[in-house]
Amino acid sequence: MADLFSSLSFRCGISAPNRVALAPLTNTQSHDDGTLGDDELRWLVRRARGGWGLISTCAAHVSPEAKGFVGQLGLFSDAHDAGLRQLASALVAEKTVPIVQLYHGGARSPFALTGARPVSAVAGEGQGDDVARAMTEREILACIDQFASAAERAQRAGFVGAEVHGAHGYLLCQFLSRNNTRADGWGGSLEGRARIVREVIRAVRSRCGTGFLLGVRLSPEDFGYAAGMDLDESVALARWFAEDGADFVHLSLWDYNKPSIKRPSEDIIALFRAALDPAVRLLVAGRIGTVADANAVLARGADMVSIGRAAILEPDWPTRARDANWSPEAGPLSRDELIERDVSARFVEYLRRFKTIVRAE
């Protein structure tokens, strides 16, 4: 089993100084037009100083219609470039590996945020501005191009890589799902459902070159919004995405100890590890709080651990984890304690839905 503090090389040639990644975390701290907010910069740079081997931005929208959250970072306009450059250079200066997460909300992009009716693989049920309509083939092709352009924009700004958000029931996951019954070659069979993500990966690889760090995030099973995902299909998808040019696959598990729904006697992490070429790195997220959790995830076959909620509570998690006597903050913390950790008042309000993070006052 790899040491948590040993470096990790990816097949594109990039190396992370250790195996602790900051998970992509939506933080609502940028401006309405998608330009970087000072609070989002401060929040990420504070974490970079804490020794994270790889830092992902939040899910960043690749077009105005792709937006899913208030205060979300954008990756589609020249107006975004100055902030992206500032963020990338500040992260590089702290010796971490900065990547963006490429996002389209699909059916989950509210009309109130985008002013457009949401789109998805298939039409939603019911009527109204928030009910998704099925994308036309022309829109699918344009969307693939938007993902690739967003990755190129990030690369020009100084980011060394990108992760394609294929998880959590957003647009790409809506296409991967068994609920995608399209009959035009972009749905139906697993090949058809996988096609948009495969094309996105190939397009990003072709536009950003072989040295760009490229990954894909997956929800391996039907859970929460990731409806219609099947474990065995997800393993097959991960192999295809690696063939198409992904350097890593990032499993979003929510709880690494929760047994698989379909194969409760098998370990999900080990299944993916066995299916993928060892050169394709496996990142795993899901309730990793302590060093023991992180080591357990590495022992099951992950190459890198990805930490979300514990990173909000402990900006210096990777640095402090080197001390064998340290135990991480379990939370919840008060508003002021979070603000001390460079979580802005606005982000604290967003986080109130997570009772283990913000203490009710």
Ligand SMILES: Cc1cc2nc3c(=O)[nH]c(=O)nc-3n(C[C@H](O)[C@H](O)[C@H](O)COP(=O)(O)O)c2cc1C
């Ligand atoms: C506040 C918050 C924001 C999140 N935003 C994103 C996001 O933008 N993109 C994404 O893929 N996952 C997002 N997630 C999921 C996390 O990346 C992570 O997979 C999940 O929180 C489980 O890891 P943890 O137990 O270490 O928090 C978010 C989670 C939280 C708590």
